[in-house]
Amino acid sequence: MLKYISKKVLIALATVFVLATATFFLVKLIPGDPFLNDKIPVAVQDKQRAFYGLDKPLPQQYLTYMGNLLKGELGYSIKKTGRTVVDIIAEAFPVSAKLGLTSLVFAELIGLTFGILCAQFRGKFPDYFLMVLAVLGIALPSMVLGPILRLILGVKLRILPVTGWGDWDQMIMPAIVLGLGTIAGNTRSMRASMLAITTQDYIKTARAKGLPPIKVILKHQFKNSLVPIIPNLGVQIASVMMGSFVVESMFLIPGLGRYFVDSITNLDYPLIMGLTVFYGVFLVTMNLLVDVLYGLIDPRIRVK
Amino acid sequence: MENNRLLEVKNLVVSFDTFQGVVQAVRGVTWHLNKKETIAIVGESGCGKTVSIQTVIGLNSKANGSVRNGEILLEGKNLLDLSVSEMRKLQGNQLSIIFQDPFTFLNPTMTVGEQIMEPFIQHYHVSKSEAREKAIEILKLISLPQPEENMKRYPHQLSGGMRQRIMVAMALICNPKVLFADEPTTALDVTIQAQIIELMNSLKEKVDTSIVLITHDMGVVANMADRIYVMYAGQIVEHGDSDTVFHNPKHPYTWGLLNSVPRLDKKVADDLYSIPGTPPDLIAPPKGCAFAARCKYAMNICKDCQPPQIHFDENDEVCLSLSGQAAENSHYASCWLNHPECIRRNGPVKREGNADGK
Structure with missing residues (x-):
């Protein structure tokens, strides 16, 4: 097991290295210059460039950047003057993570339950109803669903706050909007997976033991159905916890989502690279955890 | 005589609705099983053997399969009159089954120990530790090496023969009145087949149970069965004591089955005999x-x-x-x-x- 994990960690480190390198050079390919400004004297612009080390030749910049990365330093933001990238992430990530995690936990619970229900009532009303919902959930973008929910729940019924961050009730609507895609996706894949397991021989064995249907489903079918679902989990966790630009802008949530977009329009090199590397490390770590979890669910994958 | 009857199937008719039409899988089958007896139902694939016994233990899907006629009497009580939950109390308890393929009929994500204990816990409402003791006892009975360690293993960590022993243990843990064995040796290689047959023969002595064996392998039948029912296209075509059917068969289909058994006294150059043609379409028999x-x-x-x-x-x-x-x-x-x-x-x-x- 230790060997298996250390191998996975090595691969993860290599992934992050490639990601950091690729991002570094790609960012330099973006046309434009963050310091170019008619109102600022050229001498000042040069001084600014020198402060961020952008006057040095590219290979040297790369080495400095990678060296800092090893020390865990991501540099200073260009637009948010005086703040380090680590600072920005430390402030905004917990917000996105809290919203994302809440949304994800409910999305998994609801999605998997819906999937099981669909499979049990295959071809009957609950199945059709939930499948229509799932298709809607996948097709409806958050910028459409968000305003509709805010109009109904926030403005007309006045049961939930329209925007803001801090209270638990302010989290409900963004969590729904953020999680709907995951719910829909999970419902569909869980349904397919449960149906595939229903016809497995060992389900017949379980029924032949005289187990009631609920035990057959929960003890025999459910765990086996999770096997094809688990691998998606790493990507789901990472994408939902990193914050969504649309959802966070709509509900005025001080999360990480907007920085992903803003950093690029602002040509904030250190922030772009810092966020990308952070995302990469997080994603790779989550996938690593999911790999271990996968082994717990399916003993056949466990490596001695 | 009458109280010796354990299980009686009378004029059973089972058919399935499919897109092509109604498949008449079992067309009026009558057989019985006496206490402490082993009977064999013999026939080639698709003749209705498995359907008829899965109907007896209530495993056919209610969605498209249905019993059109007949009675299934377990000690005089008609199983077809029982509700689903009453039937469930018998499944795995008084009627248990060993399936054909120990590779696919065991749950890959559960330890074999848990799987063996499951029916016992379900039907006897005992604690896990009591069930574990009983499981170890049963595993010793079927002479599985190192029962305690093997209980903690997963199916993929065991060999085919061991898995089939696990299936046997699972079927026997509740001391069933009737043990159905649906081609229990088909998926195993020949030496393991012999071991499993020997095991089942010895268990019949030790455990008070009767066996309904389903197979297409006349060799297995000869080693186990007291009486034989030969089934073809959903009907019983011949019945008799094992010796009688082997020595004095009366139906051409039985002749064909017996001739299909490879023999040591035939020349190697001779082709193995097979019955020409295929079974009839049971949608339109x-x-x-x-x-x-x-x-x-x-x-x-x-x-x-x-x-x-x-x-x-x-x-x-x-x-x-x-x-x-x-x-x-x-x-x-x-x-x-x-x-x-x-x-x-x-x-x-x-x-x-x-x-x-x-």
Whole structure:
């Protein structure tokens, strides 16, 4: 097991290295210059460039950047003057993570339950109803669903706050909007997976033991159905916890989502690279955890 | 006599609705099982063996399969009258089954120990530790090495033979009245087959159970069964004591089955015999004898009329006066060749090999 994990960690480190390198050079390919400004004297612009080390030749910049990365330093933001990238992430990530995690936990619970229900009532009303919902959930973008929910729940019924961050009730609507895609996706894949397991021989064995249907489903079918679902989990966790630009802008949530977009329009090199590397490390770590979890669910994958 | 009857299936008709039409999988089957007896239901794939026993233990999906007629009596009680939950109390408890393929019929994500304990916990409402003791006891009985350690293993960590032993243990843990074995040796290699057959024979002595064996392997039958039912296209075509069916078969289909067994005393150069043709389409079964199309002894009457059950007495004479239980216990075959008005033909199977008919 230790060997298996250390191998996975090595691969993860290599992934992050490639990601950091690729991002570094790609960012330099973006046309434009963050310091170019008619109102600022050229001498000042040069001084600014020198402060961020952008006057040095590219290979040297790369080495400095990678060296800092090893020390865990991501540099200073260009637009948010005086703040380090680590600072920005430390402030905004917990917000996105809290919203994302809440949304994800409910999305998994609801999605998997819906999937099981669909499979049990295959071809009957609950199945059709939930499948229509799932298709809607996948097709409806958050910028459409968000305003509709805010109009109904926030403005007309006045049961939930329209925007803001801090209270638990302010989290409900963004969590729904953020999680709907995951719910829909999970419902569909869980349904397919449960149906595939229903016809497995060992389900017949379980029924032949005289187990009631609920035990057959929960003890025999459910765990086996999770096997094809688990691998998606790493990507789901990472994408939902990193914050969504649309959802966070709509509900005025001080999360990480907007920085992903803003950093690029602002040509904030250190922030772009810092966020990308952070995302990469997080994603790779989550996938690593999911790999271990996968082994717990399916003993056949466990490596001695 | 009557109280010796454990399980009785009377005129069972099972059919399935499919997109092509109604498949008449079991077309009026009658058989019985006495206490402490092993019977074998023999026939090739698709003849309705598995469907008939899965109907007995209530495993057929209610969605498209249905019992159109008949009775299934377990100690005189009709199982078809029971509700689903009443039936569930018998499943795995009084009626248990060993499936064909130990590779796919065990849950890959549960330890085998848990899987063995499951029916015992379900039906006897005992604690896990009590169930574990019972499971270890059963595993010792079936002589699985290191029962404690192997209980903690997952199916993929065990060999095929061990897995089939696990299936046997799972089926026996509740001391079932009837043990169904659905081709229990088909997925195993020959040496392991012999071990499993030996195991089941010895268990029958140790555990108070009766066995219904389903197979297409006449070798397995010879080693285990007291009586044999030969099934073809959803019907019983011949029945008799093991010895009688092996030594004095009366139905051309039985002749074919027996001739298909590879023999040591045949020349290597000879091809293995197989019955030509395929079983009939059970969506539209033939009007006459279902085997007529593949039978080289078929007469005109075979294609037009269903053959009657013709009974034989101990002296191998046709006996038309039998009825009731005497008829059910006697050797019989459904074939026009045996009719008194037909010119008698003897079967092509001659006594070869040793006296056991092996």
